Amino acid sequence: MSDRIFAGIWLLLCVGGLMVAWQIHSEYSYEPVGPRPFPVGILGLMLFCSVALLLRKPDAVQWPHRRVLQRLLVMVIVLLMYAWGFEWLGFPLATAVLTAIIGTLFGATIPAAGMSGAAMGILLWYAFDRLLDVTLPLGAWLN
Template identity: 45%
Template sequence: MYVRLFSAIWLLLCIWLAFVAWGFQAPFAYDPVGPRAYPLLLLGLMGAGALWLIIKPGLMEQQLHIPTLKRSAMCVLVLLAYALTFEPLGFVLSTCVAVFLLGLLFTGRPVPCLISAVLMGILLFLLFDYLLDVPLPLGVLEAYVEG
């Protein structure tokens, strides 16, 4: 019952935020898809998940165990740290650290997690910056790239 109630409230919140996000306009085109595509995509995915939980809540009736709660809380903390370090450290370094920590959090071995983190940070930066023409912050690497 609580899952359906929470999901219904979350779905209404997603719908309201989608109406808000639809009005996002940028005074200049800094990105080929505009400022509203990303929030609308995320809200659509969250709304679809909430709708699924309203229709079939039985999948969420499992008990949460303390280790699962700790891992979930650590995941939220890593993602919060990623958001806070995105500008000062830059995309590449903050992504590398976040991917490495999330890999370890989900029982990955340190060396493969490190290799995956470095590759993901660099390749995603190249994808967004050069192929999609979306400027990303360089942070502490700015002195090395432009200087």
């Protein structure tokens, strides 16, 4: 029952967030798509997930093992560090480190996590900066 209460509250928050996000306008066009699609897309996805959570059939709750909770805590800490160091580390390096750490949390070897992190950082930066024309920071170490 608590998951349905959470999903109902989250659904209302997502609807409110969509109404706020739809009002986002930029005074000048600095990117081809503008600032509105990203928050609308994320909130739409969260709205879909909350509806799915509301409509699913109830099952018995099984609490995760201690190891899973530790991994979740590490992931939250790494995501907070990513948000904190994003601008001065730069998108490619911060994303590479984040991807490598999350890869090791999911059982990847260190060389595989490092290579996939580096590839993800470079390819995502290229996709956003060159293909989508979204300006991302390169970091203080390149300026």
